[in-house]
Amino acid sequence: MSDTESRIEASFAPFRERMQAAGLSESAIRAFRGSYAALLAGETGMIPEGTIEAAKDLPCADALTAPEAGLAGELLKQTVVIKLNGGLGTGMGLEKAKSLLPVRGEDTFLDLIARQILRLRGQTGGDVPVFMLMNSFSTSADTAAHLAERFPQMGGRETWELMQNKVPKVLAGSLEPASWPANPEQEWCPPGHGDIYACLAGSGWLERLLGGGVRYAFVSNSDNLGATLDPAILAWFVESGMPFAMEVTRRTESDKKGGHLAVRRRDGQFLLRESAQCLKEDEGSFQNIELHRYFNTNNLWIDLVALKEALEANEGLIPLPPIMNKKTVDPRDGSSPAVVQVETAMGAAIECFAGAGAIEVSRVRFAPVKTTSDLLAVRSDAYELTEDFCLRLHPDRKGQPPHLHLDQRLCKLVDGLEKNFPHTPSLLHCRSLLVHGPVACEADVVFKGDVVIHNHTSSSVRLKAGVHEGQISVG
Numbered sequence: 066m067s068d069t070e071s072r073i074e075a076s077f078a079p080f081r082e083r084m085q086a087a088g089l090s091e092s093a094i095r096a097f098r099g100s101y102a103a104l105l106a107g108e109t110g111m112i113p114e115g116t117i118e119a120a121k122d123l124p125c126a127d128a129l130t131a132p133e134a135g136l137a138g139e140l141l142k143q144t145v146v147i148k149l150n151g152g153l154g155t156g157m158g159l160e161k162a163k164s165l166l167p168v169r170g171e172d173t174f175l176d177l178i179a180r181q182i183l184r185l186r187g188q189t190g191g192d193v194p195v196f197m198l199m200n201s202f203s204t205s206a207d208t209a210a211h212l213a214e215r216f217p218q219m220g221g222r223e224t225w226e227l228m229q230n231k232v233p234k235v236l237a238g239s240l241e242p243a244s245w246p247a248n249p250e251q252e253w254c255p256p257g258h259g260d261i262y263a264c265l266a267g268s269g270w271l272e273r274l275l276g277g278g279v280r281y282a283f284v285s286n287s288d289n290l291g292a293t294l295d296p297a298i299l300a301w302f303v304e305s306g307m308p309f310a311m312e313v314t315r316r317t318e319s320d321k322k323g324g325h326l327a328v329r330r331r332d333g334q335f336l337l338r339e340s341a342q343c344l345k346e347d348e349g350s351f352q353n354i355e356l357h358r359y360f361n362t363n364n365l366w367i368d369l370v371a372l373k374e375a376l377e378a379n380e381g382l383i384p385l386p387p388i389m390n391k392k393t394v395d396p397r398d399g400s401s402p403a404v405v406q407v408e409t410a411m412g413a414a415i416e417c418f419a420g421a422g423a424i425e426v427s428r429v430r431f432a433p434v435k436t437t438s439d440l441l442a443v444r445s446d447a448y449e450l451t452e453d454f455c456l457r458l459h460p461d462r463k464g465q466p467p468h469l470h471l472d473q474r475l476c477k478l479v480d481g482l483e484k485n486f487p488h489t490p491s492l493l494h495c496r497s498l499l500v501h502g503p504v505a506c507e508a509d510v511v512f513k514g515d516v517v518i519h520n521h522t523s524s525s526v527r528l529k530a531g532v533h534e535g536q537i538s539v540g
Contacts, residue, residue, distance in 0.1 A: 073102050079242050080233055087253075090267025092381055093230040097256065100387040100407040105240060110387050112338045114347040117327040120335065120359050123313065126426045129297040137296040140303060141185060142193045143280045146294050148178060148287040149258050149363075149411075150208060151201030151229045157437055158478030162204035164287040165211055166479065168434070168443060169450055175208065177290055179216045180454040185294060194294060195279055197270070198287070199227040199261055227264050232256045234394055237403035243394045245402075251395050258363075259409025262383040266376055275369055282367040284411065290443070290456035291432040292364045298424065299366070308371030309421040311337070311412055312364035314431050316354040319468065324412065325357040326423055335423060336416040337361055341388045359423070361412045362431045371418060383417050385409040428464050429457040437482040438469040445492040459493055468497040475503055485525070502539070504528055 077098050084094050103110070131137065154163030164174040182196045196219070200208055209222045219225060231253040234243040245251045256263075261284065265271040274282075281303065285292035292312075302310050313326050324339040343351040350356060375383060388408045395401040415421045432448060434440050442448065447467050449459045458466055469492075476482045485500075488508040492498070495512040502520025509530035517536045520526045526539050 077101055083233055083242055089230055092263040092267030095382045096263040097232045099382050103387045110342050110389055111344055112342045113344055114350045116330055118330055119356050120326040120328050123423050123425045126298055126424050129301050131297045132300040138189050140299050141189050145195040145274055145279050145282050147197045147282055147284045150198040150204055150287040153203050161207045174287055177454045181293055184453055197225050197227050199229055201229045230256055230260050234404040234406055237405050243404045245394045254406045257408030258411045259385045261411050280369050282369055285364045289433040291430045293455045302366040307422045308368045309418040310366040311415050311423045312362045312426045313359035313423050314362055314426050314428055315358055316360040320360045321352040321354050324361045326359040334416050335421055337412045383414055385413045437476050438471050442467055444489045447492040467492045467495045470499045472500050
């Protein structure tokens with residue numbers, strides 16, 4: 066062992082001990098060790114603009130044709146659908162899995178996902194495609210109880226659960242494990258969704274899937290109901306022989322701070338650059354949606370044989386570029402010790418597989434819900450629920466979602482949204498909606514064009530049934 070390796074191992078020893086005591090797998094420990102070594106070496110994870118070129122001229126999914134039924138059925142038998150389901154939606158005031166939030170009537174995200182899978186299984190006449198949820202310790206119990214009650218045919222959690230790991234927070238000064246006796250849970254943090262590779266390996270699921278004849282994985286977020294298993298894209302991916310592929314879509318102004326696809330100059334390899342990896346002086350280029358035009362949808366296609374080979378070639382880990390997030394050990398206490406939360410993004414694996422590629426998809430495959438503004442939009446008629454239980458932007462929107470800015474003092478949390486909008490308005494023909502101050506939206510309200518509501522009083526503006534457009538000012 067070299068002097069550098071000995072120093073890394075000595076510094077990492079207390080982290081290893083803590084993770085082993087918590088029952089984490091060796092794959093999870095190795096993955097975190099790789100990120101910690103980068104932190105110890107002073108790596109920032111930054112990707113300067115001068116080291117990359119813009120991605121361009123990608124194949125387009127809209128030009129693909131669906132495979133014939135026999136081939137589609139065979140490919141579905143070889144595929145697992147994995148939904149990332151670890152988020153609590155705390156930013157919207159939730160204390161349970163965000164996927165349990167009603168999105169259409171009484172139907173939750175998880176209900177619609179289950180119906181998507183059951184519909185596909187109805188077409189294949191069996192238990193394929195395989196379905197899995199990557200849960201966190203915070204979402205596991207609620208998710209299992211919900212599926213057991215509403216969809217017992219999906220099976221018990223031993224058939225579908227992939228449990229996310231956790232990693233220690235690192236003290237910013239000493240780079241030692243953070244300690245917070247007042248609340249020991251605050252000593253840990255999620256490792257980011259890049260953890261999926263360590264989870265698959267460490268849980269034994271990778272071997273079980275491959276042993277069961279499953280070779281391909283389609284991974285997406287549970288809050289993105291547009292991300293269904295598309296046989297045409299699956300067939301394209303299989304025929305391409307790629308080890309890994311990312312679905313990307315054209316960036317809009319609302320996506321300019323999100324991760325974008327790029328090409329590394331030195332070797333022509335695709336990579337993903339997140340905002341946390343952008344130098345301050347490069348922010349203009351990062352947010353230039355004409356230059357860096359492709360946004361990562363977090364819909365990924367993975368050849369599990371290639372994943373196993375990559376793990377074996379890299380001592381059991383995928384060497385994802387780390388993202389160093391600077392926080393305090395207790396996020397609600399700004400005076401608590403400064404820490405570094407080391408995370409990884411699963412899409413960043415595109416730079417870890419030679420021959421990895423990307424495909425451009427339309428916005429119909431990208432409708433995530435990160436805020437209550439997003440939630441109001443997908444609950445409205447700007448999105449339609451298709452016969453295959455996919456929630457997609459209505460064709461009349463011409464690929465452009467409505468641009469919503471709700472009063473964050475009043476509508477940031479779901480309770481506040483539903484107090485101001487007890488009835489979901491029509492947004493089908495609404496370009497933008499800006500709301501400042503309290504409102505009370507009655508049934509059958511239609512917003513059209515660009516709507517601005519300024520209420521400078523403490524009493525709610527009552528929005529009655531009918532068409533509303535232009536500016537509404539009160540007080």
